[in-house]
Amino acid sequence: xxxxxxxxxxxxxxxxxxxxxxxxxxxxxxxxxxxxxxxxxxxxxxxxxxxxxxxxxxxxxxxxxxxxxxxxxxxxxxxxxxxxxxxxxxxxxxxxxxxxxxxxxxxxxxxxxxxxxxxxxxxxxxxxxxxxxxxxxxxxxxxxxxxxxxxxxxxxxxxxxxxxxxxxxxxxxxxxxxxxxxxxxxxxxxxxxxxxxxxxxxxxxxxxxxxxxxxxxxxxxxxxxxxxxxxxxxxxxxxxxxxxxxxxxxxxxxxxxxxxxxxxxxxxxxxxxxxxxxxxxxxxxxxxxxxxxxxxxxxxxxxxxxxxxxxxxxxxxxxxxxxxxxxxxxxxxxxxx
Amino acid sequence: xxxxxxxxxxxxxxxxxxxxxxxxxxxxxxxxxxxxxxxxxxxxxxxxxxxxxxxxxxxxxxxxxxxxxxxxxxxxxxxxxxxxxxxxxxxxxxxxxxxxxxxxxxxxxxxxxxxxxxxxxxxxxxxxxxxxxxxxxxxxxxxxxxxxxxxxxxxxxxxxxxxxxxxxxxxxxxxxxxxxxxxxxxxxxxxxxxxxxxxxxxxxxxxxxxxxxxxxxxxxxxxxxxxxxxxxxxxxxxxxxxxxxxxxxxxxxxxxxxxxxxxxxxxxxxxxxxxxxxxxxxxxxxxxxxxxxxxxxxxxxxxxxxxxxxxxxxxxxxxxxxxxxxxxxxxxxxxxx
Numbered sequence: 001x002x003x004x005x006x007x008x009x010x011x012x013x014x015x016x017x018x019x020x021x022x023x024x025x026x027x028x029x030x031x032x033x034x035x036x037x038x039x040x041x042x043x044x045x046x047x048x049x050x051x052x053x054x055x056x057x058x059x060x061x062x063x064x065x066x067x068x069x070x071x072x073x074x075x076x077x078x079x080x081x082x083x084x085x086x087x088x089x090x091x092x093x094x095x096x097x098x099x100x101x102x103x104x105x106x107x108x109x110x111x112x113x114x115x116x117x118x119x120x121x122x123x124x125x126x127x128x129x130x131x132x133x134x135x136x137x138x139x140x141x142x143x144x145x146x147x148x149x150x151x152x153x154x155x156x157x158x159x160x161x162x163x164x165x166x167x168x169x170x171x172x173x174x175x176x177x178x179x180x181x182x183x184x185x186x187x188x189x190x191x192x193x194x195x196x197x198x199x200x201x202x203x204x205x206x207x208x209x210x211x212x213x214x215x216x217x218x219x220x221x222x223x224x225x226x227x228x229x230x231x232x233x234x235x236x237x238x239x240x241x242x243x244x245x246x247x248x249x250x251x252x253x254x255x256x257x258x259x260x261x262x263x264x265x266x267x268x269x270x271x272x273x274x275x276x277x278x279x280x281x282x283x284x285x286x287x288x289x290x291x292x293x294x295x296x297x298x299x300x301x302x303x304x305x306x307x308x309x310x311x312x313x314x315x316x317x318x319x320x321x322x323x324x325x326x327x328x329x330x331x332x333x334x335x336x337x
Numbered sequence: 338x339x340x341x342x343x344x345x346x347x348x349x350x351x352x353x354x355x356x357x358x359x360x361x362x363x364x365x366x367x368x369x370x371x372x373x374x375x376x377x378x379x380x381x382x383x384x385x386x387x388x389x390x391x392x393x394x395x396x397x398x399x400x401x402x403x404x405x406x407x408x409x410x411x412x413x414x415x416x417x418x419x420x421x422x423x424x425x426x427x428x429x430x431x432x433x434x435x436x437x438x439x440x441x442x443x444x445x446x447x448x449x450x451x452x453x454x455x456x457x458x459x460x461x462x463x464x465x466x467x468x469x470x471x472x473x474x475x476x477x478x479x480x481x482x483x484x485x486x487x488x489x490x491x492x493x494x495x496x497x498x499x500x501x502x503x504x505x506x507x508x509x510x511x512x513x514x515x516x517x518x519x520x521x522x523x524x525x526x527x528x529x530x531x532x533x534x535x536x537x538x539x540x541x542x543x544x545x546x547x548x549x550x551x552x553x554x555x556x557x558x559x560x561x562x563x564x565x566x567x568x569x570x571x572x573x574x575x576x577x578x579x580x581x582x583x584x585x586x587x588x589x590x591x592x593x594x595x596x597x598x599x600x601x602x603x604x605x606x607x608x609x610x611x612x613x614x615x616x617x618x619x620x621x622x623x624x625x626x627x628x629x630x631x632x633x634x635x636x637x638x639x640x641x642x643x644x645x646x647x648x649x650x651x652x653x654x655x656x657x658x659x660x661x662x663x664x665x666x667x668x669x670x671x672x673x674x
Contacts, residue, residue: 062439081418081421083421084418084420084421084424087421088442091440091441091442092442095441095442100439100441100452100456101439101440102437102438102439103428103438103440104428104432104437105425105428105429105432115437119437226618226619226621226622229622230622255619255622256622258622258624259621259622259623259624259626262624281563282563282592282619284563284596285563285566285567285592285593285595285596286596286623286624287595287596287599287623287624289596
């Protein structure tokens with residue numbers, strides 16, 4: 001038999017409401033009464049039911065985390081370790097504050113609204129960019145939501161992100177300073193106002209600053225995974241373009257490309273230079289190490305949790321935007337010309 | 338105002354119990370009544386509260402997943418992408434069956450018992466090995482539990498694992514067949530009856546089969562992460578032992594070691610051969626590609642979910658053990674002598 005609130009109340013000789021007040025700290029209770037209640041809780045090994053709390057107080061201590069599915073039915077949501085690094089960080093910081101996380105690798109849509117209701121989520125962290133209809137729908141949950149890596153400007157949502165255009169600007173500028181002028185750009189699929197599109201803009205801006213013409217045939221677009229990194233490197237080699245360097249808009253693309261070049265007998269950095277974007281854990285352990293733009297992935301998760309919990313504590317909090325810093329990390333994959 | 342079960346009952350002109358029966362399918366209800374109830378559900382946009390269901394029926398549709406923390410406060414639970422690949426798979430297969438997963442990177446202990454109670458978990462998947470006291474405690478939850486990668490023999494728990502000793506036997510035998518006789522072993526921290534200890538046993542068994550003496554100084558033990566792979570490679574080089582090959586008990590150790598050897602000017606496979614264990618996604622994208630023992634990580638997650646849901650559906654299911662197959666994958670990191 002599960003111990004109930006009533007059992008505790010009976011043992012302590014108080015009303016069930018008093019037990020509630022003591023446990024949720026929402027009213028001041030005399031110290032002697034508090035002590036009696038807490039003794040009864042201990043004696044009966046009483047565990048408050050968080051699901052039941054969720055019913056009455058919007059206090060389920062549960063945070064939903066939405067991760068995009070790159071393809072329907074794709075179960076490799078973690079193939080890009082960017083996601084696992086962010087999630088690991090979110091889980092860690094949420095746990096420090098007594099929250100649990102419910103991860104869904106779902107194309108966030110109406111069924112997610114149902115989930116949020118069903119689970120009485122206290123808040124949601126949404127990673128990545130979704131169709132605009134999604135943002136219209138998600139507002140209906142009326143719960144705090146933090147977007148990570150989104151350029152959605154809706155006042156309803158908080159944002160935690162980096163300046164993506166500045167990041168690829170840094171990467172491209174570095175190659176230009178090393179003397180490269182014929183620079184290919186490997187990028188994930190671009191959508192208007194999305195992260196990948198911004199990274200293209202930064203690439204273009206740096207070229208312009210060095211008076212190098214932007215040429216569309218130097219841009220190679222694919223899914224963001226290792227395999228597409230390999231494919232894009234082959235496409236570049238097949239194109240016959242005289243590129244001496246590549247900016248990859250994600251480390252995972254750069255890593256695949258390094259493999260593709262290696263298999264084709266094209267050496268890095270002797271024959272072609274490459275720079276990534278993210279600084280995944282693995283990137284420093286490659287040979288050669290990948291020169292890249294570091295974003296503090298773990299800090300992104302931490303800031304998202306902090307902002308969400310702040311909004312949960314301050315329901316009237318207005319839209320906040322946190323832009324995290326970027327840093328160029330020099331390793332061995334870029335050659336000075 | 339949230340729509341309640343009572344509202345639906347009123348609209349449909351039936352009792353709340355009847356609405357419950359229709360929604361949970363636990364009793365036969367006449368088609369006309371069923372239709373009236375479902376119409377009311379649609380008209381009122383009623384969403385059953387899963388937390389509330391959890392209260393009464395042990396049917397929270399929530400599965401707990403426990404991932405070990407390698408160090409207290411370590412937030413990099415996902416640094417070893419083995420975990421992210423298993424978790425991605427568990428999330429995917431659970432979702433197909435209408436379950437959500439609650440991930441905890443916790444040293445599973447008494448506080449996890451509290452969590453399981455609080456959340457009314459339908460079942461738990463525990464990844465990795467824990468102190469024996471943990472297994473004594475977890476039984477108290479009285480809910481179905483599947484252990485992944487554990488050699489705990491308690492009848493209470495189902496197991497999904499590989500034959501770890503056989504895996505490292507395969508790896509070591511492969512090196513021996515390639516002519517290597519001086520073979521180092523890089524391994525994670527070993528505990529009695531744990532995965533890493535089993536892998537040592539397989540290494541020893543292969544040596545014995547080829548009449549090569551087992552020598553303890555050829556075994557290098559460290560945490561399972563990239564950094565320790567680098568460290569162990571340095572320790573081997575510093576030892577002055579004439580090893581021509583390394584069996585690494587995890588790909589992540591092998592990858593770190595490859596970097597360490599490269600930095601020391603020791604070439605793979607020309608100067609030293611290395612074979613891993615796991616076949617992580619990244620392993621085929623290294624240069625050279627890592628020869629390794631493949632375990633089907635995604636299948637491990639799938640089998641764990643299937644077994645757990647089977648036990649949830651069949652409460653009297655006795656202990657099941659699923660042993661998944663292993664396969665040697667030849668790439669470029671081993672040289673024939």
